[in-house]
Amino acid sequence: MFRGAERMKKFILIMVLSIISILLVACGGSDDKTSSEKENAEDKTYVVGVDNTYPPFEFEADGELVGIDIDLINAIAEDQGFKIKIEQMDFSGIIPSMQAGELDIGMGGMSITDERKETVDFSDPYFEAGISLVIADNNTEINSLEDLAGKRVVIKNGTVSAKFAEENKDKYNYEIVQVNDSTSMFQEVTNGTVDALMEDYPVISYAIAVSDLKFKIVGDRLTGDNYGISVLKGKNDELLEMIDKGLTNLKENGKYDEILNEYLD
Template sequence: MKLKNIIMAGALALGAYANLACAAEPVRVAIDPTFPPMEYIQDGKRTGFDIDMAAALSEKLGRPLAYTDMDFKGMIPSVISGRQDIVLSAIYITDERKKVVDFTDPYFTAGLVVMVKKGNTSLTKPDDLSGKRVAVQVGTKSIAWMKEHYPAAKLVEVEKNEEMFNSLEADRADAVVTGKPAALLYAKNRGTAKVLPEPLTREDYGIAVSKKLPQLREDINRALRDIKADGTYDKILVRWFGADAK
């Protein structure tokens, strides 16, 4: 009887050790660190909103993260092939992508927004864009979207992101239409502009997870709920985008 108990105890110990070893396995993360402020390289290190959030999730999961940098177009295929477990890199949740990967709950609402100078009282909502000078960046979807929804707006088309913001500062444009992360970061850093509360479009970022790893998706969702409940998520949000982002 004693021998049987010893064998059972040993088996349980080995099982617990195996579970602990499994839990400590790194989560393999595909990332394209070229999209500030969400993820980018600074002083040779990855940084950004997603990086800070991922670190908080890693702590809740009890598993380290193993990043692999790659082009954006290669991230989903890397998860499908099994080379990576997840994509955590400002990726939109779309019906097309859902066919080949699973997604966690949304963790950030992006999309197009309107940014104006502080003190501007003539432009307080999207419908006020008609007839106004609106700076947009060439090559982005903001141009086509504006032409379709606000054809009366006078588009100021520029080549670079900073030219778009400079147009607003120099009063060559009444507003800027661009992606929410970049607009929030600029407004926070400069202090001279504000993002209108009503967005033009809504597009949610989620973490793409291999369809072969449903438990990992469930674990990440639980960790995401935890960092939102304990205030960690809001601290990261304010750190990168300011109090107005909440």
């Protein structure tokens, strides 16, 4: 009886030690997997979709793509140790391209909205924008939304401005003209084929300041939007975490202000 009891105690002890070893290996494997996933996220090259007709956030100068968004995502990638590849397209195609698996990151002065949040996850806000009403500088008839009755307003497809214009056209009784890029939108006003345009405040302010556009902004900003960097909803948590961390670091070390000042001062 005594020897049997001793053997049983040894057997139980061995079983307990075996179970503990298995648990420790399992926990260690989980940590290794998490570490491996983060390393893979850092090593991968991420494709970033932008609209190259959106100065000062993205535009071409001397054959080179530049702007706030371009400098910002490059600085974030450098800070966090991952690589990026820039793809240029119409703004309205950025989110669909993310859904099709062709892009990892969407930018282009993308306003954070509840509607877009159904499809993408956003970083922390990185710029306060808002929509402005813009007319030719010799136009004396339009000073507010109320003056748009019977007028034609041009907007760019897929933008917050387009959504705002659609939601308010019946209220203010204007007609909407849709185009796919900022250059076409500006040309409509210049040619006099439309009476006004709606565009993000920093974009149109920059365009008026650095070009020969004969435009002026009327009234206060129509909305108060914030720009964010987007990834496909629920699919790129590690990447979004790195983007937010990089953005925080850039704001703390002064690089963020340096980028903005280069284009907005």
